[in-house]
Amino acid sequence: MVDSADIRVTRDAYDEVAELYTDMFRRQLQDNPFDAVMLDAFAHTVREHGAGPVADIGCGPGRITTHLAAAGLEVSGIDLSPEMIRIAREQYPDLSFKVGPMERLRFEDESLAGIVAWYSIIHTPPTRIPDVLTEFARVLRPGGHALFGFQAADEPTGVHDYDHKVAPAYRWAPVTFAEALAAHGFRATATxxxxxxxDERTPQATVLAVKV
Incomplete structure (x- = not known):
């Protein structure tokens, strides 16, 4: 499978801003208790259901990966951008980071206890989100959990273009994203x-889901 044009654009764009991005978001979790609460709730839920390997997909420089590791999870990071992965490996040498796309995960079927896609689905065109969710469902074990963060649409339903500062992106209404999850093997359990x-331009949303 050849990478699509939007994947190449996103990868190249994040390669260019990797150092700046790392500096800008270094304290984002410390300054935003809402995000930390949802990440910690995800970690608690995974541990409560038997723990196991977790993948931080679209991990960037690894700030979410290391937060999840500190919360007691067996976690590794994956990102499109080689520069982001280089920084993550330098900053967190005790964790595993690999370059790769979310549509072709290098995990066995039903091998993961959890997936985090923290603002990493936002650059995927809505027409390809079904492929992403199908791939996530493939690698998650039954009862495994997935956590998604994204810029939320202003409207109660739908998906809309978003003028992201790095690469083309999309804003989802939480109810619309929950419907997409339901159509591809998941059930939303918390939003x-x-x-x-x-310091943000749009509303934000986080959705926790279980593979059914």
Whole structure:
């Protein structure tokens, strides 16, 4: 399978801004308790259901990966951008990071206890989200959990283009994303929707789901 044009654009764009991105978001979790709460709830849920390997997909420089590791999870990171992975390996040498696309994960069927896609689905065109969710369902074991973070649409339903500063992106209404999950082997179990913080341009949403 040849990488699509949007994958190449996203990879190249994040390669160019990898150092700046790392500096800008270094304290993002410390400054945003809502995100930390949902990540910690995900970690608790995975541990409660038997633990096991977890993949941070679209891990960037590894800030979410190391947070999940500190929460007691057996976690590794995957990202399109070689530069992001280089930084992650330098900063967190005790964790595993690999370059790769989310549509072709190098995991065996039903081998993962959890997946985190933290603002990493936002650059995937909506027409390809079914392929992504199908791949996530393939590698998650039954009862495994997935956590998604994304910029939320202003409208109660739908998907809309978003003028992202790095690469073309899309904003999902949480209810619409939950419907997409339901159509591809998942059930949404918790949603956090919040207004934009002063340093954000849009509302934000997080959805926790279980593979059924």
């Amino acid at each position: 956090l929707a919040r207004e934009a913080r002063p």
